[in-house]
Amino acid sequence: MRKVFLLLLLAVVTVNLSAQLSLEDVISGGKNFYKYYMFSYNAKFKGESNDLVFQQKDSVFFQPINKQERVFGFDRVALNEILVENGLDEIKYLPSVSWESSSEISFATREGYYYLNLDSKSVNYIAKPEDADNVDWLTIKKQLAYTKGNNLYIYANGSEQQVAVSNEEGIVYGTSVHRNEFGIHKGTYWSPDASKLAFYRKDETMVSDYPLVNVEERVAELENIKYPMAGMTSHEVTIGIYDLSTKQTIYLNTGEPKDRYFTNVCWSADGRFILIAELNRGQNHMHLNKYDASTGEFVSTLFEEKDDKWVEPQHPALFIPGKNDRFIWQSVKGGYNHLYVYDLNGKLIKQLTKGEWEVTDVLGFDDKAKNIFITSTKESPLESHAYKVSLSSGKMNRITAAEGAHRVLISKDGKYAISNYSSLDQPMRTVLYSTNGKELQELHQAKNPYEEMEVGDIKMVELSTKDGETPLYGRMVLPTNFDPSEKYPVIVYVYGGPHAQMVQNRWQGGARGWQLYMAQKGYIAFTLDNRGTPYRGKDFEQAIHRQLGTLEVEDQMQGIEYLKSLPYVDADRIGVHGWSYGGFMTTTLMTEHPEVFKVGVAGGPVIDWKYYEIMYGERYMDTPQENPEGYAKANLNNKVNQLEGRLMIIHGAIDPTVVWQHSLTFVRECVKNGVQLDYFVYPRHEHNVRGHDRIHLMEKVSRYFEDFL
Structure with a gap:
C-alpha cells in the first residue's frame, strides 16, 4: 500500500511540474490572473519616522528600522472598533493605507474618506458626496474637490461649497483637459496652504460631436462625445482660482491665442504665483509663464523652449523645500531628460544632471534639502536605478545595487530607501537600502509564480x-x-x-x-x-x-x-x-x-x-x-x-x-x-x-x- 501511495504522489508532482498555463491564468480579468501576477510587496515607511510598515491583506505589521523582527500593528477588526466607537459603519476590507505621520493614517473606500489617529482613536470622516467624480482629496486638511457632472464642488469645514456651475453643455469644470496629454491627469490643484483651489475650465462647445451608439437600449441611442480630430477645431482652456474664504473666483489672464495648451499647472511654494507650461498649437514652442494668484494677471515668462519637431512638457515645476525661489525643471532640451535648477525670475542656476541617459522619476528630497533622489537609465536603457544627487555639486551616488528595474520609496529624512525590483530571471525582491548605497536587509522575496508550470526560456x-x-x-x-x-x-x-x-x-x-x-x-x-x-x-x-x-x-x-x-x-x-x-x-x-x-x-x-x-x-x-x-x-x-x-x-x-x-x-x-x-x-x-x-x-x-x- 505504501509503495502505491508513493507512486501516486510522484505522479501528482510530475503532473504539477508539467502543468500548462491557461488564458484564465495569464490574462487580466481571468479567474487565476492574480495568482500569477508579480505584485510589488506592500512595504512603506511609517510616516515621518524611518520605521517600516507592511500591509498584508487585512493586517498591518511594524518593524523598527534597526530591527529584524516584525510586530503586529493593527488589523481591520481593530480599525472597525475605532470606527464604531466614533459612530461610523464598519469597513468590509482594509484598503491601502497611507501614513500621514507615525500615528495618523488615511484611506479611502467606496463609501468615503477616512483620516484616523491611532493614538487618540479619533476619526475624521467625509462621506463620498453623491455622484462625485474626479475626487481630489487633500488628506492633511480633510478637504475634497470633486465634480458632479460638469460642475465643480469643494467639501471643507464640514460643508459643501459650489465652486463653478456649468450652464451650457460643453462647458466643463475641474476635469483633466487636452485629452490627458502633457502629463495632465487631473483638473484641480490645491494651494500649499489649502486656502485656494486652481482648476481647469474647458470650453468644448466648438468641438465637433462624434457619434457613439448604445445598442443596449430597445432602440439604439446616440451617445455623442467631443472628439477634436487632427487639423480641426480644438477645445479652449482657461484656469480659475477659487478662494475658500471669500468664495470668489478669478481667472488667469492668459490672453491670446486661445487655441493652445495649458499644462503642468503648479503653485509657487509660498502660494503667491501660478506657473503654467503654455504650449502653442504646433507643440514646438513652450513658455513657462508666471501669474499672480491673487489677481490672475500675467507676471512674466520665466523661460522658453523651442524645437523643430516638438516640445512635450511632462512635469510641473518642483520647488526645493525651504527655498521658495528655487525649483527643479525637467527637460529634454539637451538631448536627454534631465534636471535643471531655476529661480523664480527664470534665471538658470545650473543643470543638475547630465549625460547620455534619462531621468525617469523624481522621488523626493532629504529633510535638509541638500539632496534630491531620482531614478534613471544611467546604467542601461533597459534598467532603472535610484540615485542620490547633491543639489550643490550635482554629484550622484547610486543607491540600488542589484541589476534590474527598481521602483523606489525614500524615507522622509532621506536616509533610507525601499526598492521593489526584478530582473530577467529574478522575481520581485524587496530590499531596504541606506541611501549611501548599502543593502541593509531583504524585506521580501517573491516566489516564481510559474515554478510548477512549463514556461519557455x-x-x-x-x-x-x-x-x-x-x-x-x-x-x-x-x-x-x-x-x-x-x-x-x-x-x-x-x-x-x-x-x-x-x-x-x-x-x-x-x-x-x-x-x-x-x-x-x-x-x-x-x-x-x-x-x-x-x-x-x-x-x-x-x-x-x-x-x-x-x-x-x-x-x-x-x-x-x-x-x-x-x-x-x-x-x-x-x-x-x-x-x-x-x-x-x-x-x-x-x-x-x-x-x-x-x-x-x-x-x-x-x-x-x-x-x-x-x-x-x-x-x-x-x-x-x-x-x-x-x-x-x-x-x-x-x-x-x-x-x-x-x-x-x-x-x-x-x-x-x-x-x-x-x-x-x-x-x-x-x-x-x-x-x-x-x-x-x-x-x-x-x-x-x-x-x-x-x-x-x-x-x-x-x-x-x-x-x-
Missing part, C-alpha cells in the same frame, strides 16, 4: 538599426521543450509607439503572460522596441516625426532579419499582433511586407491619422494640411491591395480613443477592392476589452494564429 537580444548606428533591444520567448533542431513559427508582439517601452531587464524581460501562453503552444514570441519609443533620448524618440510607420517598420524588419538568421525559425510562418499604435503597426507590417507576415491580428488600430485626435496626432505628424505627404503615406486605406496574408481586425464599438471609423473605413476599402479581411467587434467596449471579456478576446486572437499560422 526568455532571451534578451541586442540588434541595431539598418545603418548600424543605433542599438535596438528585443526579447524572445522560446517554446517550452525547445529543440534547436526543430523549426518554429513566430508571433511578433508589437506596440512601437511613443511612451511605451516593452523590453526591459525586469521579470521575464517584461514579457506578457499571453506570450508565455503561446510559447507553450509551440510559438516563438518576439518583441522589439523600435525608434519612437522612450528612454533612449530625444533623437531616438523624435526620429518618427511626420512619418509615422516608416522608421518603426524599418526597425521591426531588422528584428525579422535576425529571426530569419536563426536555424530554428520557420520563416514561412511569421505572424504579428498589436493593439492601438500596435494595431497600426500590425496592419502596416501586413500590408508593406506581405512576403514576410502570413497572419496578423490588429486591435483598435489607427488606420488614417487624420481621424486621430489633435493633441497626440499633431505632435507626431503636424496637421493634415501641413503634412499631406506624411498623412497619405501612413494612411493604411491606401494599402489594402497590398494585403495578402490573413488579417483580423478587432475593435471596441464605442472606442473613444481610436474611434470605430478607423477600422470601418479599412473594411470598406477592402470590400471596394475585393480584398478579404476578417473582422470582429466588441459591443459596449471602449479602446481596450476589459474584465472577463478579455479572456474571450485573447482566445479569439490565439485561435486565429492556431488556425492560420
Whole structure:
C-alpha cells in the first residue's frame, strides 16, 4: 500500500511540474490572473519616522528600522472598533493605507474618506458626496474637490461649497483637459496652504460631436462625445482660482491665442504665483509663464523652449523645500531628460544632471534639502536605478545595487530607501537600502509564480538599426521543450509607439503572460522596441516625426532579419499582433511586407491619422494640411491591395480613443477592392476589452494564429 501511495504522489508532482498555463491564468480579468501576477510587496515607511510598515491583506505589521523582527500593528477588526466607537459603519476590507505621520493614517473606500489617529482613536470622516467624480482629496486638511457632472464642488469645514456651475453643455469644470496629454491627469490643484483651489475650465462647445451608439437600449441611442480630430477645431482652456474664504473666483489672464495648451499647472511654494507650461498649437514652442494668484494677471515668462519637431512638457515645476525661489525643471532640451535648477525670475542656476541617459522619476528630497533622489537609465536603457544627487555639486551616488528595474520609496529624512525590483530571471525582491548605497536587509522575496508550470526560456537580444548606428533591444520567448533542431513559427508582439517601452531587464524581460501562453503552444514570441519609443533620448524618440510607420517598420524588419538568421525559425510562418499604435503597426507590417507576415491580428488600430485626435496626432505628424505627404503615406486605406496574408481586425464599438471609423473605413476599402479581411467587434467596449471579456478576446486572437499560422 505504501509503495502505491508513493507512486501516486510522484505522479501528482510530475503532473504539477508539467502543468500548462491557461488564458484564465495569464490574462487580466481571468479567474487565476492574480495568482500569477508579480505584485510589488506592500512595504512603506511609517510616516515621518524611518520605521517600516507592511500591509498584508487585512493586517498591518511594524518593524523598527534597526530591527529584524516584525510586530503586529493593527488589523481591520481593530480599525472597525475605532470606527464604531466614533459612530461610523464598519469597513468590509482594509484598503491601502497611507501614513500621514507615525500615528495618523488615511484611506479611502467606496463609501468615503477616512483620516484616523491611532493614538487618540479619533476619526475624521467625509462621506463620498453623491455622484462625485474626479475626487481630489487633500488628506492633511480633510478637504475634497470633486465634480458632479460638469460642475465643480469643494467639501471643507464640514460643508459643501459650489465652486463653478456649468450652464451650457460643453462647458466643463475641474476635469483633466487636452485629452490627458502633457502629463495632465487631473483638473484641480490645491494651494500649499489649502486656502485656494486652481482648476481647469474647458470650453468644448466648438468641438465637433462624434457619434457613439448604445445598442443596449430597445432602440439604439446616440451617445455623442467631443472628439477634436487632427487639423480641426480644438477645445479652449482657461484656469480659475477659487478662494475658500471669500468664495470668489478669478481667472488667469492668459490672453491670446486661445487655441493652445495649458499644462503642468503648479503653485509657487509660498502660494503667491501660478506657473503654467503654455504650449502653442504646433507643440514646438513652450513658455513657462508666471501669474499672480491673487489677481490672475500675467507676471512674466520665466523661460522658453523651442524645437523643430516638438516640445512635450511632462512635469510641473518642483520647488526645493525651504527655498521658495528655487525649483527643479525637467527637460529634454539637451538631448536627454534631465534636471535643471531655476529661480523664480527664470534665471538658470545650473543643470543638475547630465549625460547620455534619462531621468525617469523624481522621488523626493532629504529633510535638509541638500539632496534630491531620482531614478534613471544611467546604467542601461533597459534598467532603472535610484540615485542620490547633491543639489550643490550635482554629484550622484547610486543607491540600488542589484541589476534590474527598481521602483523606489525614500524615507522622509532621506536616509533610507525601499526598492521593489526584478530582473530577467529574478522575481520581485524587496530590499531596504541606506541611501549611501548599502543593502541593509531583504524585506521580501517573491516566489516564481510559474515554478510548477512549463514556461519557455526568455532571451534578451541586442540588434541595431539598418545603418548600424543605433542599438535596438528585443526579447524572445522560446517554446517550452525547445529543440534547436526543430523549426518554429513566430508571433511578433508589437506596440512601437511613443511612451511605451516593452523590453526591459525586469521579470521575464517584461514579457506578457499571453506570450508565455503561446510559447507553450509551440510559438516563438518576439518583441522589439523600435525608434519612437522612450528612454533612449530625444533623437531616438523624435526620429518618427511626420512619418509615422516608416522608421518603426524599418526597425521591426531588422528584428525579422535576425529571426530569419536563426536555424530554428520557420520563416514561412511569421505572424504579428498589436493593439492601438500596435494595431497600426500590425496592419502596416501586413500590408508593406506581405512576403514576410502570413497572419496578423490588429486591435483598435489607427488606420488614417487624420481621424486621430489633435493633441497626440499633431505632435507626431503636424496637421493634415501641413503634412499631406506624411498623412497619405501612413494612411493604411491606401494599402489594402497590398494585403495578402490573413488579417483580423478587432475593435471596441464605442472606442473613444481610436474611434470605430478607423477600422470601418479599412473594411470598406477592402470590400471596394475585393480584398478579404476578417473582422470582429466588441459591443459596449471602449479602446481596450476589459474584465472577463478579455479572456474571450485573447482566445479569439490565439485561435486565429492556431488556425492560420
